[in-house]
Amino acid sequence: MYVLITGAAGGLGRAFANECAQRGYDLILTDINESGLKAIKYGLERKYGISVRARACDLTSDASVAELMKYIRKEKIQPDMLLNVAGMDNEGGFIERNITSVLDIVKLNLEATLRITHSVLKERNSTSRFYIVFVSSLASMYPMPLKATYAASKRFLLDFAYALREELKSRNVSVLTLCPGGLATTREAICGITSQGFLGDATTNPIEKVVHNTISLALAGKAIYIPGLLNRSLSTLGKLFPKKLITRLLYIRWSHAQKQWLDMKA
Template structure:
């Protein structure tokens, strides 16, 4: 754990997957709003660069934790490190996640098990660890990053879509349970977003993305941040994404699945 300190702010936000994409943009927003930060990512070099940048620009207390969240012990290790450092987390942002593209019977099992650990198990574990303290103190905020993929099955990314559906359902359920505790849960469901995600998954050439203009990560992060501050439960950035998410409820599931398959294909 590495801490960079120049000044003191009132609350602390923990953000996973903070080295790039939506996670990095969320970190920028929290820094600009005078939060202390706990940044978690496996890219330690990038985290150091970010901490120095935030120190120079905003004077934040930035704590870097370099962890591979696909390892099952990572959430408990993060929680223990922060307890030992006497750092209280007021806002938990479960942003880390990745996908894999291809037919389920052909994709790599080890990679998919790691994806389940990062996207689903780690998110649940971290939420479990930190939410108790939030309830005890009578305040706290949790932002879980799902996807517009959460609203329908996703052939060619079957496991990824399923993990996002879990995040949506889980977040809605505990948001209900936490009513009147002072703790709110927001689930952010962005559509396709400009980031390295699509190149890593191997779906950059799909009909869904080819030649399409995507929302930038900064805009998605801003929408998510403001929804979190307002205590909203579900936020879907972009009118078209909202429309698509709502419309699938009125179309037979088998047809929805066929449409998604067609959009995901690369020819």
């Protein structure tokens, strides 16, 4: 099994890379952060005594992705699995934010994800089964004031993944969408979790288990994975209540959490 992981130098990407290495898979890692990519490559190689391929790439650039694909062809790598982990989030109200940072979310979470997925699918070995994982979020379940663009981008991925799954079913491709709650990936993520008090702890999923189950479920051909009983219940509740009400409740919750978060940052 050859696995291509995007965003591999981030907290979730590293955990996925580690899980795959533990399963004995071959890895090709990519990320825009070159020094971080080197660190995880060496870390895995030392830990498991394996050889890991790593190549920096700016997924938002056509040229950079073309370079990456050229490298993959040259090295005769045929990925069997694509883990679309690269993504970003910016906190804050729409008009309070710099428009560039809002558009960056769209560029990376959507454009870039589609670009690399398309490129890899074009190159894949059509005789064997292929697996794609999209990292969406629990935020994809509802409209989210103060995280409007981020949540909508994750909704896009969820719907897109379902549709793509159907399109490619007959071509031996399996598509899974991961919709986690909070993940303790970075110092900022921890701030985000603590700012929600007890609910932060309760909706946070253990990364080591999330990555393990994600791979298992992808291999089993499942369509969606929402880790955690509470998160699954929350997502069901989201479907039962009117959108307007849910949005209102989320606004109250996020304004509160965001105030805490800003205090913590200060």
